Amino acid sequence: MTESPAVDVQNLQKTYRDGLLGRRNIEALRGVTFEVGRGEIFGLLGPNGAGKTTLIKVLLGIVRSSGGQASVLGRPAGNRLGRKHVGYLPENHRIPRHHTGNSALAFFGSLSDMPQREIRRRRPALLAAVGLADWGNTSIKKYSKGMLQRLGLAQALLHDPQLLMLDEPTDGVDPVGRSEMRTLLQELKAAGKTIFINSHLLQELELVCDRVAILDGGKLLHQGPISELTTRANADVQMVVAGSESAVRAALSPTLLAEVRSVGVDQFEVLLKTNDQSVVDETIDRLRRHAISLVSMSRGRQTLEEAFLEILERARKNS
Numbered sequence: 001m002t003e004s005p006a007v008d009v010q011n012l013q014k015t016y017r018d019g020l021l022g023r024r025n026i027e028a029l030r031g032v033t034f035e036v037g038r039g040e041i042f043g044l045l046g047p048n049g050a051g052k053t054t055l056i057k058v059l060l061g062i063v064r065s066s067g068g069q070a071s072v073l074g075r076p077a078g079n080r081l082g083r084k085h086v087g088y089l090p091e092n093h094r095i096p097r098h099h100t101g102n103s104a105l106a107f108f109g110s111l112s113d114m115p116q117r118e119i120r121r122r123r124p125a126l127l128a129a130v131g132l133a134d135w136g137n138t139s140i141k142k143y144s145k146g147m148l149q150r151l152g153l154a155q156a157l158l159h160d161p162q163l164l165m166l167d168e169p170t171d172g173v174d175p176v177g178r179s180e181m182r183t184l185l186q187e188l189k190a191a192g193k194t195i196f197i198n199s200h201l202l203q204e205l206e207l208v209c210d211r212v213a214i215l216d217g218g219k220l221l222h223q224g225p226i227s228e229l230t231t232r233a234n235a236d237v238q239m240v241v242a243g244s245e246s247a248v249r250a251a252l253s254p255t256l257l258a259e260v261r262s263v264g265v266d267q268f269e270v271l272l273k274t275n276d277q278s279v280v281d282e283t284i285d286r287l288r289r290h291a292i293s294l295v296s297m298s299r300g301r302q303t304l305e306e307a308f309l310e311i312l313e314r315a316r317k318n319s
Contacts, residue, residue: 004071005035005071007035009034009055010070011031011067012058012068012070014058014066015027015028015066016028028051029051029065029066032051032055034220034223039194041210042212043211052198052215059072060077060083060086060088060165061079086164087157087165088156089156089164089165093152095152098139100139101140101154102136102137105151106119108155109158112158130150130154130184146172153169163195163196178204202303206230206304211226214308214312219315231299236274236299238270240268240296241267241294241295243290248290248292251292252287267295
């Protein structure tokens, strides 16, 4: 039997009634459909007001949908048995100020019905994993915002969930801390955890996510792998080849519109100005016939941020 997705959203809708504006209906989610596979890191992108927070609240059972269906770990969204296997780090989470790092974890663990013995057993390794090994007995009044985020991630992991839902997990975390958190997320993925991240730090998502979904105005604009999103469909092809310059130039007909420049001893960068795959294939064949080695080849890429802004602009022009 095929295992169900970690998150399955089908035609999800949510409409709010705004009593302050003449009881106007506000469509926060408008027929959103996507899946998050088990064991992947999935990013949710969108500008302010896109519907991201509403979507997360529906998945957690905090808000009821107006239509469509959503399931988490094979159970209807909000199901209590399913929620026991979900770790959640909310945006701007609050921890009572009288706690230390250790007592905060004991408090949150008790909310998940964890035995205190189990909390004490897991606590040292978790604090070490998030970079707070020496801060367990320190009052959180002395924690920076980034340290509070780290502690929030530790509490989300405390009960060893199958699915992590993280809302702006690196907000306020310094570059070193963000790098450490990316490493931890990759380790969790390797251990079979599924990670669902909502963040406005697109550079961070680009480094860690397998796939992303883009929301705007409650509509799903795009979903797919990071590599697919950042590869320019009509970009030039860049090759690095090895061989004599005369052989390289002899292999490349002027009709192929190739630019050649030296990048080292008997190594050349070839920029092939085409998006026609048959031309790319023909060029590789020509190079091989002239005993030229292909060292590397890539098509022009854009950053996740550039792709995100391009998709938003295109969608808004067409709306």
